[in-house]
Amino acid sequence: MRRLVVVMLAAIVTAGCASSPGSAISGRDQTVHLSDGSNALRIQPNDPMSTATLPYTADAIWNVMPSVFDSLGIAVGTLDPTTRVIGNTALKVHGHLGSVSLSKYIDCGRTQGFASADTYDVHLSVLTQVSPGKGSSATIATVVEAVARPAQFKGDYSRCETNGELEVRIPRVVTARLQK
Numbered sequence: 001m002r003r004l005v006v007v008m009l010a011a012i013v014t015a016g017c018a019s020s021p022g023s024a025i026s027g028r029d030q031t032v033h034l035s036d037g038s039n040a041l042r043i044q045p046n047d048p049m050s051t052a053t054l055p056y057t058a059d060a061i062w063n064v065m066p067s068v069f070d071s072l073g074i075a076v077g078t079l080d081p082t083t084r085v086i087g088n089t090a091l092k093v094h095g096h097l098g099s100v101s102l103s104k105y106i107d108c109g110r111t112q113g114f115a116s117a118d119t120y121d122v123h124l125s126v127l128t129q130v131s132p133g134k135g136s137s138a139t140i141a142t143v144v145e146a147v148a149r150p151a152q153f154k155g156d157y158s159r160c161e162t163n164g165e166l167e168v169r170i171p172r173v174v175t176a177r178l179q180k
Contacts, residue, residue, distance in 0.1 A: 050167030051141045056178050058084060058138035061130045064177045071173060072166070073098020074126055087127035094121055094151060097166075108148045108160040117160060120148035128170055140174065142167040 054061060065086045069076050074097065077088035091097075095118050097105060102122055103115035110116060125145040133139050144167055146160040 049141050049143050050164065051139055052168075052171035053133055053137055053139050054171060054175060054178075055137050056174075057136050058130050058132040060178060061138050061140065061174055064174055065128065065130065068170060068173045068177060069126075069128075071098070072169065073100070078127065084130040085127060086130075087125070089125040089127065091124040091126065092121070093124055095119065097124070104163065105144070105166040106146045106148075106160040106162055108146070108158065111150075116150075117146075117148065119151060121151045122146055122148040122160065123157070126166065140171050142170055 062081070062084050066076055066079070069086060069088075074088055074091065076086060077090055079086050093102060095102060101115075102108075102117040106117050106122070106124070108116040108120055108122070111119075123146065126142065128140060128142040131139045131141065144162040146162070147157040148160050149155050149157045
C-alpha cells in the first residue's frame with residue numbers, strides 16, 4: 001500500500017508582525033499538497049480568520065497557549081515565540097479532535113445521514129497568533145482549514161469548511177485558564 005505523502009509548505013512573515021493583529025497568519029503563504037500517488041489536491045488558504053480580544057496581556061495569553069492546545073487535542077507543531085504563532089498545519093485525525101467529534105468543528109458534508117467529518121480521514125490545520133492590543137488587552141487570531149476523504153476508499157480529498165466552533169473555543173479555554 002502506498003503511503004500517503006503530506007508536504008506542508010508554510011512561510012510565516014515575521015517582519016513587523018507584532019503591531020498588527022493576525023498579520024503573521026494572514027500574511028502566510030501556505031500551500032498544502034496531499035498525494036496518494038495518483039490523486040492530488042492543492043488548497044490555497046481562504047477561510048476567514050477569526051479574532052477575539054481578551055482583557056489579558058499578550059504575554060499572559062501566550063504563556064497558556066501550549067496547555068490550551070493540549071487540552072483541545074491539538075499537538076503543537078508550530079511554535080514561534082517571536083510572532084507568537086502556535087498551532088499545527090499537519091494534523092491527521094479521524095473521528096475526534098481530543099474528546100470532541102470532528103463534526104462539531106468542521107463540515108465535510110454528509111453521507112448516508114451521518115456527518116462525514118466523523119468518519120473520514122481528515123488533514124487539519126489550526127494556527128493561532130496572539131498580538132498585543134490596547135492597554136492590557138490582546139487579540140487572538142485563529143485560522144482553521146481542513147481536507148478529508150473517505151477512510152475506506154482511496155479517493156480525492158475534498159475541502160471541508162470550519163463551523164467556527166474551534167475558533168471560538170480557543171479564546172474560551174484561554175479565558176478559563178487565566179481566570180483561575
